[in-house]
Amino acid sequence: MKQLLTGNEAAAEAAIQAGCRYYYGYPITPQNELINYMSWRMPEVDGAFIQAESEIAAINMVYGSAAAGGRAMTSSSSPGISLKQEGISYLAGSELPCVIVNIQRGGPGLGDISASQADYFQAVKGGGHGDYHVIVLAPGSAQEMADLVYDAFNLADKYRNPVMILGDAQIGQLVEPVEFHKKHTEYLPPKNWALTGAEGREKRVIKSFYPVKGQLEEFNAHLQRKYKLIEEHEVRYEAINMHDADIVLVAYGTSARICKEVVKKCLQYKFKVGLIRPITLWPFPKEIIRSVAERVHSILTVEMSAGQMVEDVRLAVEGRCPVHFYGRTGGGVPTSQEVIKKITEIEPDNRAAHSLRQLVEVK
Amino acid sequence: MRTIYEKPETLIDTPTHFCPGCGHGIVLRLIAEIIDAWGIRGKTIGLAPVGCAVLAYNYLDIDMCEAAHGRPPAVATGIKRVHPDHVVFAYQGDGDLAAIGTAEIIHAANRGENITFIFVNNAVYGMTNGQMAPTTLINQKTATTPSGRDPVNYGYPIRVCELLSVLDGTSYLERVCLSSPENIRKTKKALEKGFKTQIEKRGFSLIEILSPCPIYWRMDANEAMKHIDEVMSKTFPLGVVKDWEQMN
Amino acid sequence: MTEKIILAGFGGQGMMLLGKLLAQAAMTEGKYVTYFPSYGTEVRGGTAVYHLIISNEEIFSPLIEETDTLIVMNQPSYQKYKGMLKHQGLLLLNSSMIKVNDLHEAHICKIPATEIASKLGNVLVSNIVMLGAYLTVKKLFSADMILDQLREMLKGKKTNLFAINKQALESGIQIVKSLS
Ligand SMILES: Cc1ncc(C[n+]2csc(CCOP(=O)(O)OP(=O)(O)O)c2C)c(N)n1
Ligand code: SF4
Ligand SMILES: [Mg+2]
Numbered sequence: 179m180k181q182l183l184t185g186n187e188a189a190a191e192a193a194i195q196a197g198c199r200y201y202y203g204y205p206i207t208p209q210n211e212l213i214n215y216m217s218w219r220m221p222e223v224d225g226a227f228i229q230a231e232s233e234i235a236a237i238n239m240v241y242g243s244a245a246a247g248g249r250a251m252t253s254s255s256s257p258g259i260s261l262k263q264e265g266i267s268y269l270a271g272s273e274l275p276c277v278i279v280n281i282q283r284g285g286p287g288l289g290d291i292s293a294s295q296a297d298y299f300q301a302v303k304g305g306g307h308g309d310y311h312v313i314v315l316a317p318g319s320a321q322e323m324a325d326l327v328y329d330a331f332n333l334a335d336k337y338r339n340p341v342m343i344l345g346d347a348q349i350g351q352l353v354e355p356v357e358f359h360k361k362h363t364e365y366l367p368p369k370n371w372a373l374t375g376a377e378g379r380e381k382r383v384i385k386s387f388y389p390v391k392g393q394l395e396e397f398n399a400h401l402q403r404k405y406k407l408i409e410e411h412e413v414r415y416e417a418i419n420m421h422d423a424d425i426v427l428v429a430y431g432t433s434a435r436i437c438k439e440v441v442k443k444c445l446q447y448k449f450k451v452g453l454i455r456p457i458t459l460w461p462f463p464k465e466i467i468r469s470v471a472e473r474v475h476s477i478l479t480v481e482m483s484a485g486q487m488v489e490d491v492r493l494a495v496e497g498r499c500p501v502h503f504y505g506r507t508g509g510g511v512p513t514s515q516e517v518i519k520k521i522t523e524i525e526p527d528n529r530a531a532h533s534l535r536q537l538v539e540v541k
Numbered sequence: 542m543r544t545i546y547e548k549p550e551t552l553i554d555t556p557t558h559f560c561p562g563c564g565h566g567i568v569l570r571l572i573a574e575i576i577d578a579w580g581i582r583g584k585t586i587g588l589a590p591v592g593c594a595v596l597a598y599n600y601l602d603i604d605m606c607e608a609a610h611g612r613p614p615a616v617a618t619g620i621k622r623v624h625p626d627h628v629v630f631a632y633q634g635d636g637d638l639a640a641i642g643t644a645e646i647i648h649a650a651n652r653g654e655n656i657t658f659i660f661v662n663n664a665v666y667g668m669t670n671g672q673m674a675p676t677t678l679i680n681q682k683t684a685t686t687p688s689g690r691d692p693v694n695y696g697y698p699i700r701v702c703e704l705l706s707v708l709d710g711t712s713y714l715e716r717v718c719l720s721s722p723e724n725i726r727k728t729k730k731a732l733e734k735g736f737k738t739q740i741e742k743r744g745f746s747l748i749e750i751l752s753p754c755p756i757y758w759r760m761d762a763n764e765a766m767k768h769i770d771e772v773m774s775k776t777f778p779l780g781v782v783k784d785w786e787q788m789n
Numbered sequence: 790m791t792e793k794i795i796l797a798g799f800g801g802q803g804m805m806l807l808g809k810l811l812a813q814a815a816m817t818e819g820k821y822v823t824y825f826p827s828y829g830t831e832v833r834g835g836t837a838v839y840h841l842i843i844s845n846e847e848i849f850s851p852l853i854e855e856t857d858t859l860i861v862m863n864q865p866s867y868q869k870y871k872g873m874l875k876h877q878g879l880l881l882l883n884s885s886m887i888k889v890n891d892l893h894e895a896h897i898c899k900i901p902a903t904e905i906a907s908k909l910g911n912v913l914v915s916n917i918v919m920l921g922a923y924l925t926v927k928k929l930f931s932a933d934m935i936l937d938q939l940r941e942m943l944k945g946k947k948t949n950l951f952a953i954n955k956q957a958l959e960s961g962i963q964i965v966k967s968l969s
């Protein structure tokens with residue numbers, strides 16, 4: 179049965195359906211619908227809900243519940259996610275599975291409460307200290323929020339790794355029909371590392387401290403092997419109109435929805451535009467971008483940032499074609515008109531550019 | 542032959558990294574003795590701090606968890622939510638608990654978390670080579686108060702038990718010390734009371750232990766013990782600060 | 790079919806509920822729908838604005854750049870959003886609180902919603918008056934269906950509010966019929 183829910187509520191309910199019974203959070207706009215929902219929903223399923231004293235405490239409560247074998251989640255928005263970075267580094271270093279939702283808002287500093295994608299670097303390049311990765315999933319709708327949160331718990335358990343859901347104020351607050359229909363069948367390894375009390379067995383220790391010379395390097399090598407495995411198996415993206423595109427847009431989340439509109443409008447004017455929408459931001463869909471770069475005129479990355487994901491696009495393209503960027507910052511959301519204008523600037527001589535320009539100028 | 546002294550089973554037979562005359566080893570041993578005597582090894586989960594006791598998980602043969610500096614109260618809360626009937630304890634130093642982790646301990650106390658906190662107050666940051674701690678005494682010389690702690694610049698020693706005692710969420714708070722066999726026995730009693738408080742689901746307990754750090758007190762082991770009795774316990778008076786059994 | 794609606798008023802004029810009822814109806818009929826409360830720095834005490842898109846096809850951007858319908862409840866929101874109405878779009882306004890000061894190339898529908906609601910005995914139902922008017926002009930959903938939803942929504946403690954909401958909806962329907 180479909181329900182009308184905000185993206186934030188969809189994330190919360192999906193977590194419950196995925197068996198998450200430990201939620202710790204601290205209020206911050208624009209993710210408040212999530213913590214509010216959890217406050218009444220967790221008790222219904224005999225789960226734990228704590229409004230923590232800070233984001234630091236919340237992520238460390240997640241650390242504790244994850245160490246004890248529970249499915250745990252926290253959520254916040256940009257300034258709060260910055261505070262959680264210490265804990266996320268420890269979670270990655272102790273290989274603890276959990277789900278962290280970041281409903282991004284404009285920054286830096288206190289910024290504002292409207293949609294932004296400026297925490298991309300922080301999410302995919304680490305954010306905290308040390309050589310680590312969290313798996314980063316970027317939903318584009320309330321339904322996809324539900325689906326990805328559900329998958330996030332399984333990915334986290336499968337790889338013993340934190341998973342971050344990278345949404346934004348728009349994805350978190352828009353209201354759309356959502357259906358919870360996911361069934362998970364993949365085999366997940368038993369948590370034979372979790373702290374449950376050493377009754378009748380050897381003790382277990384959850385830690386990230388390797389003071390004996392050489393051990394930490396060994397552990398890091400293990401982490402890197404795990405990350406390689408994730409990169410090989412877990413890349414997800416959506417590709418639209420790839421077969422004959424002259425220009426390919428790369429965008430995720432809210433930006434991607436705008437770009438879908440752009441693709442539709444461009445096609446009406448016979449301007450061949452395609453779209454790659456990364457669903458996993460880490461691991462990043464490098465291969466598809468690289469192969470597309472071989473045959474298109476150029477790539478245009480659209481973000482609600484000053485240009486972050488575009489760096490990964492360039493790394494994937496490795497000079498095979500020009501990579502352009504259009505972005506808005508500080509809570510600004512690109513319009514389809516703006517993106518179309520940018521396309522006509524990139525390809526002024528394209529057969530369809532003239533009529534497309536009219537579309538933009540009439541407005 | 543009669544055995545009068547034995548290594549507790551829960552204490553792993555391995556050299557520790559503590560300095561000679563350090564109090565941490567004594568406290569860990571007392572914990573191990575209680576776990577053995579009460580037969581609770583299989584349902585106890587401990588938290589190691591960041592500080593000189595960081596390797597506590599190498600010495601205690603129980604399930605243990607590391608926590609970032611100052612965060613044991615939050616991590617312990619998360620564990621306790623998963624295993625409400627287990628015995629969960631957090632071991633913390635004064636820098637860990639009363640400086641960087643002040644918010645976490647106050648709010649764990651305020652929620653009345655049914656967890657036992659073992660707070661080792663040695664009035665310095667041992668692990669990072671003897672800087673000032675929030676519990677450093679007035680005029681005490683440390684690496685960052687070379688001419689002694691002057692309250693004008695550095696504030697006053699924080700009395701954690703008294704501070705927490707005003708919170709309705711706390712059930713048992715006692716300050717003890719390690720300065721003599723008699724005081725060590727009292728410390729063990731206090732730890733037992735802390736665990737009992739938790740097992741009977743009476744709520745938040747914290748045992749503050751005045752513990753010698755001869756290295757950074759710039760004393761020998763004997764002088765350090767005397768220093769606890771003659772100087773330190775003047776600022777940090779020993780005794781029960783709050784006890785659920787004596788309330789109502 | 791794609792219908793884009795911007796709803797704006799001051800907080801308390803029930804725009805959120807109005808949009809939600811329409812969104813719910815769209816969902817029930819198996820249509821695609823997105824409903825976006827566009828917060829700005831003006832959230833507190835100021836204008837509340839919602840973007841609602843209903844379509845038979847997948848909806849891309851939830852933000853409306855050019856709207857088919859603009860439903861506005863007070864002067865500031867009329868001033869702020871009138872520019873977003875597309876050529877020959879529907880401008881549905883609460884004439885109790887809005888003075889039209891522009892030449893609109895639009896289908897304008899002036900509804901004294903606040904007045905009507907006050908006469909019914911509760912200004913809070915002015916949004917439902919507008920809803921009745923909207924349903925009559927655009928005919929996207931039947932009034933009966935909306936009434937069913939309202940009944941569902943007002944179950945329990947609020948059951949006694951159903952009657953006045955029904956009256957409000959009917960007044961909205963009537964006034965459009967009498968205008969045309
Ligand atoms: C975020 C962070 N800041 C600083 C440190 C460095 N550090 C490690 S232990 C410690 C102080 C420990 O003092 P205390 O808690 O009193 O324990 P003791 O060593 O005295 O037993 C500090 C500052 C750290 N590990 N993490
Ligand atoms: S530095 Fe002090 S607290 Fe640390 S091990 Fe040595 S004596 Fe103990
Ligand atoms: Mg110390």
